[in-house]
Amino acid sequence: MTDNPNEINPGEIEPGESPRVPRRVIGTPPPRGGDSLLGPDAGARPRGDGNGAAAAHDAHPADEPVAVGEIKYPDPQSARKGERRASLLFLVTFLAGIGFVASYVIFQVGSVERTATSNLALGGSLAVALLSMAAGMVVWARQIMPKYTLVQQRHPMASSPEVREDVAKTFIEGANESGFLRHKMLRRTLLLASAPLGLLPLVLLKDLGPLPGTSLRHTVWKKGLRLMVEGTRQPIRAADFNSPGGILSVVPEGHEDDLNALAKATLILIKFRPEDLKPGVNLNWTHDSIVAYSKICTHVGCPAALYEQTTHHILCPCHQSTFDAADGAKVIFGPAARPLPQLPIGVDNEGYLIAQSDFNVPVGPSFWERGDAEAEARGQA
Amino acid sequence: MNSITARRRHPLARYAVLLLALSLLGGVYALLMPGGDRADAAIASGKADDVAAGKELFAAHCASCHGLNAEGSYAPGGASGPSLIGVGAAAVDFQVSSGRMPFANPGPQAPRKRPPEWVNPETVKQLAAYVQSLGGGPTKPSLEAVDPAKGDPAKGGELFRANCIQCHNFVGAGGALTYGKYAPSLEPATPTQIYEAMATGPQAMPVFNDSTITPEQKRDMIAYIVGVRHEPNPGGNGLGRIGPVTEGLVAWVGGLSLLIIAAIWITAKKRQVNHD
Numbered sequence: 060m061t062d063n064p065n066e067i068n069p070g071e072i073e074p075g076e077s078p079r080v081p082r083r084v085i086g087t088p089p090p091r092g093g094d095s096l097l098g099p100d101a102g103a104r105p106r107g108d109g110n111g112a113a114a115a116h117d118a119h120p121a122d123e124p125v126a127v128g129e130i131k132y133p134d135p136q137s138a139r140k141g142e143r144r145a146s147l148l149f150l151v152t153f154l155a156g157i158g159f160v161a162s163y164v165i166f167q168v169g170s171v172e173r174t175a176t177s178n179l180a181l182g183g184s185l186a187v188a189l190l191s192m193a194a195g196m197v198v199w200a201r202q203i204m205p206k207y208t209l210v211q212q213r214h215p216m217a218s219s220p221e222v223r224e225d226v227a228k229t230f231i232e233g234a235n236e237s238g239f240l241r242h243k244m245l246r247r248t249l250l251l252a253s254a255p256l257g258l259l260p261l262v263l264l265k266d267l268g269p270l271p272g273t274s275l276r277h278t279v280w281k282k283g284l285r286l287m288v289e290g291t292r293q294p295i296r297a298a299d300f301n302s303p304g305g306i307l308s309v310v311p312e313g314h315e316d317d318l319n320a321l322a323k324a325t326l327i328l329i330k331f332r333p334e335d336l337k338p339g340v341n342l343n344w345t346h347d348s349i350v351a352y353s354k355i356c357t358h359v360g361c362p363a364a365l366y367e368q369t370t371h372h373i374l375c376p377c378h379q380s381t382f383d384a385a386d387g388a389k390v391i392f393g394p395a396a397r398p399l400p401q402l403p404i405g406v407d408n409e410g411y412l413i414a415q416s417d418f419n420v421p422v423g424p425s426f427w428e429r430g431d432a433e434a435e436a437r438g439q440a
Numbered sequence: 441m442n443s444i445t446a447r448r449r450h451p452l453a454r455y456a457v458l459l460l461a462l463s464l465l466g467g468v469y470a471l472l473m474p475g476g477d478r479a480d481a482a483i484a485s486g487k488a489d490d491v492a493a494g495k496e497l498f499a500a501h502c503a504s505c506h507g508l509n510a511e512g513s514y515a516p517g518g519a520s521g522p523s524l525i526g527v528g529a530a531a532v533d534f535q536v537s538s539g540r541m542p543f544a545n546p547g548p549q550a551p552r553k554r555p556p557e558w559v560n561p562e563t564v565k566q567l568a569a570y571v572q573s574l575g576g577g578p579t580k581p582s583l584e585a586v587d588p589a590k591g592d593p594a595k596g597g598e599l600f601r602a603n604c605i606q607c608h609n610f611v612g613a614g615g616a617l618t619y620g621k622y623a624p625s626l627e628p629a630t631p632t633q634i635y636e637a638m639a640t641g642p643q644a645m646p647v648f649n650d651s652t653i654t655p656e657q658k659r660d661m662i663a664y665i666v667g668v669r670h671e672p673n674p675g676g677n678g679l680g681r682i683g684p685v686t687e688g689l690v691a692w693v694g695g696l697s698l699l700i701i702a703a704i705w706i707t708a709k710k711r712q713v714n715h716d
Contacts, residue, residue, distance in 0.1 A: 171672075172672060175672060175674045178674070179676070197705070197706050206709075288602075288652065289602040289603075290598045290599040290601070290602035290603065291599065291653070291657060295652065296651075299649075299651035299652055300649075300651070300652050301649065301651070302641070302647040302649040303647070304641045304646055304647045305641070305646055305647040305648065305649055305652065306603075306646040306647075306648075307603070307652060308602045308603055329646075330647075362606065364606040365606045365607045365615075365617060365623075366646050367617055367618065367621065367644035367645075367646075368641055368644060368645065368646045368647065369643065369644045370618065370619070370644065372617075372618045372619075374617060374618050376606060376615070379618075381618050392618070
């Protein structure tokens with residue numbers, strides 16, 4: 060910075076330095092006679108008091124930027140105020156930068172809490188540093204630099220006809236010299252060589268497969284597989300699950316950690332009062348008023364398990380599809396198109412709940428080849 | 441003997457005598473009838489006066505909806521309530537101590553509120569004893585059974601994530617249900633109330649009985665629920681800890697507004713003031 064930021068006078072340059080390359084401070088107008096955004100003779104204008112910039116307009120080629128109207132410098136008093144503000148912000152940046160280094164040294168990581176403190180200190184100091192540097196620059200530009208409007212006319216984008224003709228001629232010359240047209244074998248082997256390269260991406264499409272086949276129609280549930288409580292991994296005795304209004308999240312035995320299997324096979328198990336059950340529930344698939352439904356919402360597959368024991372509503376948290384658990388989990392609200400599939404359950408000879416079979420319809424959201432699986436299932440029955 | 445003589449005219453003396461007599465009677469009865477039901481057990485343990493006092497409280501504060509004998513009532517559009525036979529002392533303790541009952545404005549949700557003046561631990565105990573005497577049910581857990589320090593928060597967290605977060609959110613902040621109901625925040629609930637809620641299934645909440653989720657597992661879950669309350673918020677403010685929706689909203693609305701204001705400030709033309 061100089062003491063007099065409004066003027067860089069070429070006369071003041073130090074001896075030994077070339078007068079053609081004057082010391083230039085960013086953000087100040089260019090020196091007299093130098094290359095200027097304002098055009099070759101912009102430096103000839105009176106400076107600081109701003110007048111007559113538009114007068115030079117006609118002397119320029121159309122595509123040179125031209126200043127229109129007055130060039131206004133802020134009055135020295137407000138410029139000094141702006142300088143103080145910007146400098147203060149730069150000082151803040153300086154201190155915050157030091158603070159960043161200091162916090163890196165002071166706040167060591169190790170535990171979650173200490174890492175959180177360290178992150179806060181490092182991120183906070185860096186944010187303050189960068190923000191105040193940016194703010195300082197904006198203050199500098201707005202309160203110290205001169206204000207004027209520059210106009211630059213558009214010029215034609217295309218090259219001149221001579222240049223274009225020349226390029227075309229060079230291209231034809233090059234093509235002829237390469238012998239691309241004369242040497243047939245060369246041309247054909249080159250084309251042959253590029254063909255596999257062009258087809259390479261098509262091969263990679265195979266990684267999108269393999270096709271799912273019938274895997275979307277089946278889950279791991281099969282006859283005799285025990286129902287296990289999610290979380291405790293214990294089988295469930297039907298006699299223990301005896302409080303009407305109870306609900307459990309259930310996974311198949313032996314697949315408690317198999318997320319691919321659980322994505323389709325997870326159940327909710329609900330205990331009803333016998334008089335609450337409505338015709339939608341297949342009673343042959345229940346045991347002692349315990350009903351098992353797929354937990355996977357038939358809309359887009361979120362886990363639907365918000366169960367209200369008073370209304371028997373199962374709510375899916377993603378899009379508010381609501382199912383009536385007492386009536387075969389039929390849809391009573393929301394975007395889901397089908398009821399939650401019911402799993403046939405029973406008990407083994409030790410009294411633990413087991414599956415009687417797989418679901419008889421595909422669980423979860425629709426897919427392209429699903430078709431009317433319910434109708435198919437009814438046809439088989 | 442002097443101390444008894446001095447206090448025999450004390451207003452509580454007759455209750456003490458009654459209590460003593462009932463204890464004796466109940467004790468003898470219990471000895472003779474080992475297969476007695478819960479109401480007899482209440483008499484035997486000297487809770488008969490609790491039951492009697494509870495019956496009076498019930499008649500005064502609960503019977504208008506739940507019926508004079510807690511049989512429940514249904515009046516469309518009016519005061520109606522379910523039968524309380526078999527709900528147990530735990531349900532009474534939960535509902536009354538959290539202020540949900542007596543229900544002020546019948547509606548889809550029974551919100552937690554400041555209990556009325558007559559509610560204190562003693563009256564709640566009496567009311568609970570009365571309801572317990574009607575048909576049994578889950579009882580109030582001991583303080584040791586709900587001590588978060590004795591639970592395993594890691595195991596409890598797994599169970600909480602499997603059974604509770606769908607409604608109550610992963611840190612117990614609560615969430616919306618259907619038709620105006622909502623799952624409340626677990627923040628103000630005491631460990632005892634959390635236990636009782638699991639055991640009794642208040643309002644729309646399902647029941648998690650002791651044979652499927654054991655008392656030890658319930659205590660683990662209480663340890664998790666109480667533990668996450670003290671977790672620090674890495675961002676400085678948890679924004680209600682209800683997940684990415686609020687955080688995204690604040691980031692988009694707050695952050696973008698700041699950026700737009702900054703962009704406007706940077707590019708705004710300064711008003712030209714003539715200083716000449």
